[in-house]
Amino acid sequence: xxxxxxxxxxxxxxxxxxxxxxxxxxxxxxxxxxxxxxxxxxxxxxxxxxxxxxxxxxxxxxxxxxxxxxxxxxxxxxxxxxxxxxxxxxxxxxxxxxxxxxxxxxxxxxxxxxxxxxxxxxxxxxxxxxxxxxxxxxxxxxxxxxxxxxxxxxxxxxxxxxxxxxxxxxxxxxxxxxxxxxxxxxxxxxxxxxxxxxxxxxxxxxxxxxxxxxxxxxxxxxxxxxxxxxxxxxxxxxxxxxxxxxxxxxxxxxxxxxxxxxxxxxxxxxxxxxxxxxxxxxxxxxxxxxxxxxxxxxxxxxxxxxxxxxxxxxxxxxxxxxxxxxxxxxxxxxxxxxxxxxxxxxxxxxxxxxxxxxxxxxxxxxxxxxxx
Numbered sequence: 267x268x269x270x271x272x273x274x275x276x277x278x279x280x281x282x283x284x285x286x287x288x289x290x291x292x293x294x295x296x297x298x299x300x301x302x303x304x305x306x307x308x309x310x311x312x313x314x315x316x317x318x319x320x321x322x323x324x325x326x327x328x329x330x331x332x333x334x335x336x337x338x339x340x341x342x343x344x345x346x347x348x349x350x351x352x353x354x355x356x357x358x359x360x361x362x363x364x365x366x367x368x369x370x371x372x373x374x375x376x377x378x379x380x381x382x383x384x385x386x387x388x389x390x391x392x393x394x395x396x397x398x399x400x401x402x403x404x405x406x407x408x409x410x411x412x413x414x415x416x417x418x419x420x421x422x423x424x425x426x427x428x429x430x431x432x433x434x435x436x437x438x439x440x441x442x443x444x445x446x447x448x449x450x451x452x453x454x455x456x457x458x459x460x461x462x463x464x465x466x467x468x469x470x471x472x473x474x475x476x477x478x479x480x481x482x483x484x485x486x487x488x489x490x491x492x493x494x495x496x497x498x499x500x501x502x503x504x505x506x507x508x509x510x511x512x513x514x515x516x517x518x519x520x521x522x523x524x525x526x527x528x529x530x531x532x533x534x535x536x537x538x539x540x541x542x543x544x545x546x547x548x549x550x551x552x553x554x555x556x557x558x559x560x561x562x563x564x565x566x567x568x569x570x571x572x573x574x575x576x577x578x579x580x581x582x583x584x585x586x587x588x589x590x591x592x593x594x595x596x597x598x599x600x601x602x603x604x605x606x607x608x609x610x611x612x613x614x615x616x617x618x619x620x621x622x623x624x625x626x627x628x629x630x631x632x633x634x635x636x637x638x
Contacts, residue, residue, distance in 0.1 A: 335476060335479065335480040335483065336349070336473070336476050336477065336480060337476065337630075338472045338473040338476055338629060338630050338631040339473050339476070339477075339628060339629065339630065340627065340628055340629065340630050342624075342627060342628050343621075344586075344621050344622070344623045344624070344628045345628060347584075347621045348477070348584070348586065348621065351561070351582065351584045352480070352481065352484050352486075352561075353484075354582065355369065355560065355582050356369065356484040356485055356486075362581075362582040364560060364581065364582065366485040367557075368557060368560065369481075369484070369485050369486040369487065369560060369561075370486070370487055370489065370555060370557050370558070370559040370560060370561070371478075371481050371486045371487070371488050371489070371559060371560070371561040371562070371563070372488075372489045372490075372491045372515075372551065372555075372559045372561070372562050372563070372572065372576070373474070373478070373488065373489070373490055373491065373562075373563045373564075374490075374491060374492055374493075374563065374564040374565060374566070374568070374569045374572070375490050375492035375494055375499060375516075376388075376492060376493065376494060376565075376606065377565040377566055377588065377590065377605075377606040378471075378474070378563055378564055378565045378569070378588050379470055379471060379474050379490070379507065380466070380467075380469050380470040380471065381459075381462075381469045381471075381596060381597070382605055382606050383596075383597040383599065383605060383606070384420075384460070384461075384605070385420065385424075385605055386494070386605065387459075387466045387469075388494050388495065388498045390457065390460075390466075391450065391453050391457070391498065392434045392437075392438075393415060393420075393423070394453065394457065395434070395437045395438065395449070395453075396412070396415060396430075396433050396434060396437055397415065397416070399436075399437045400412070400416070403436070406433065409429055409433065410422075410426050410429060411423050411426035411429035411430040411432075411433060412429075412433060414426060415430070415433075435536040435537065436536070438519075438534060438536075439519075439534060439535060439536030439537075440533065440534065440536070441533070441534050442526060442531050442532060442533055442534070443497065443521065443531075443532040443533070443534060444531065444532075446497055446534060447497065447500075447501055450497065450498055450501050451501050451502070454466060454467055454501070454502060464633075464636060465637075467502055467505075467506050468633065468634065468636060468637060469633055470506055470507070470633070470634065471588075471629070471632060471633065472629075472631045472632065472633060472634045473628075473629045473630075473631065473632075474563075475507070475508075475634070477563075478507060478508060478509070479508065481561070482508070486561070487513065488507075488508075488509055488513065489509065489513045489514070489515060489551075489555060489559075490503060490507070490509055490513065490514045490515065490516070491515045491516075491542065491547050491550060491551060491572060492514075492515070492516045492517075492542065493516070493517055493541065493542055493543030493544075493546075493547075493568055494516050494517065495516050495517045495518065495519065496511075496514055496515075496516040496517070496518055497519070497534075498516075499514050499516055500514050515542060515547075515550045515551060515554045515555065516542050516550075517538060517540060517541050517542045517543065517546075518538075518539045518540045518542070519534055519535055519536075519537065519538055519539055520534075520535030520536075520537055520539045521533065521534055521535060521539075522535065543568045544567075544568050544570070544571055545571045547568075547569070547571055547572035547575070548571055548572060548575035551572070551575065558575065558576065558578075558579040559575075559576045560576065560579070560581070560582065560583050560584070561576070561583070561584045561586070562575075562576035562577075562584075562585055562586070563586040563587075563588070564586070564587060564588070564611070565587060565588040565589070565590065565606060565608060566606040566607055566608050566611065567607050567608060567609055567610050567611045568606075568607075569587075569611060570610060570611040570614060573585040573587070573611070573614075573615075573620065574614075577618070577620075584620075584621065585615070585618075585620040585621070586620065586621045586622075586623060587608070587611060587612065587615050587620060587621070587622045587623065588623045588625065589608065589612070589622050589623060589624055589625065590606070590608070590625055591624055591625055591626045592624075592625040592626040592629075592632070594626075595625075595626075595632045596625060596632050600612060
C-alpha cells in the first residue's frame with residue numbers, strides 16, 4: 267500500500283509539472299488580451315454611441331471579415347443576425363449551406379435602399395416633368411391637380427390623384443424609351459432634394475450599400491424588387507448600388523415596338539401595365555427572377571407579401587425590415603405615415619421573430635459623405 271501511494275504521488279507531481287506550462291500560456295494570453303484592450307481604449311478615447319462608425323471588434327461569434335465589411339453597422343442584434351445567417355448559408359460544410367445559384371437576396375428600394383420622404387423620389391421626378399410640359403398644354407390651367415401642383419401644394423395635388431396621374435400619363439406616354447432614359451439621367455444629375463439639398467442618388471443608405479457588397483462577396487445575387495418603375499431605376503442602379511439593370515424588378519408601363527423617324531424603336535404607352543407592389547412583388551419575383559429568394563429586405567407594408575413569400579420556402583431563410591425611427595439624422599415614421607406605412611408588417615415581424623433594423627440604434631451612419 268505504501269509503494270502504491272508513493273507511485274500515485276509521483277504520478278500527480280508529474281502531471282502537475284506538465285500542466286503548468288499550459289496554465290502559463292493561458293495566463294499570458296489573458297494578460298496580453300487585457301493589455302490590448304487597455305491600449306485600444308487609450309488610443310481610441312471614450313466611446314460615443316453616435317459616432318460615425320462602430321468599433322472594429324467582430325463580436326463573440328462574428329468573423330472579423332464581416333466586421334470590416336460592415337463598418338457603418340453597430341454591433342447589435344440586427345447585425346449579428348444578418349452576419350450569422352450569411353455565414354451559415356455560404357460556408358461549405360455548414361448544415362445550412364445554400365448553393366450559390368440559390369443565394370438570392372431581394373431589396374425594396376424606396377425607404378429600404380434610399381430615402382422616401384417627404385414623398386417617393388420618382389414622384390418628384392414626375393411632378394417636375396408635368397411642370398416642364400405645362401407651356402405645351404394650356405388646357406391644364408383649369409385642372410385642379412395642375413393648379414395645386416403649380417402652387418406647390420403637394421398635398422392638394424395628391425388629393426386629386428386620378429387627375430394627377432392623367433397629367434403624368436400625357437407627359438410620358440408616346441415617348442421612346444431612349445428619350446425617356448435620357449430625361450431621367452438629366453433630372454438625376456440636376457435635381458436636389460427639397461430639404462436635404464443633395465442629389466437624390468446621394469441619399470442612399472450607407473449601411474445598405476455595405477450589406478449588398480458583403481452579400482455579393484459571399485456569393486449572393488442581389489436584386490431590387492420595387493414598386494417604382496423599371497425605367498426610373500435602371501439608369502442608375504448599377505452605378506449607385508452595383509445592381510445591373512437586368513436585376514431590377516419593378517412596375518412597368520406598356521411598351522410597343524414601333525416605327526419612329528424611319529427606325530424601329532420601343533415606345534412607352536400611357537398606362538401602367540403591372541404594379542410591382544404589395545401582392546405584386548411575389549409575382550414580379552416569379553416572372554423576372556425565377557427563384558424564390560432566401561433573404562428579403564423591406565421597410566413597409568408594401569413589402570409584406572415579398573417577405574412572406576421569401577419565408578414560405580424550404581431551408582434557411584431570413585426576412586428583414588428597416589424601421590425609420592431616427593428623426594435626427596433622417597425621418598421617424600411608421601404606422602401613421604402616408605408614405606412608407608409600416609403597420610401590419612411590423613406586427614407580423616415582431617410575432618414571427620423577423621429581424622427589425624432600428625436606424626437609430628443599428629446604423630452608425632445613414633448617408634454616404636456628400637460628393638463634391
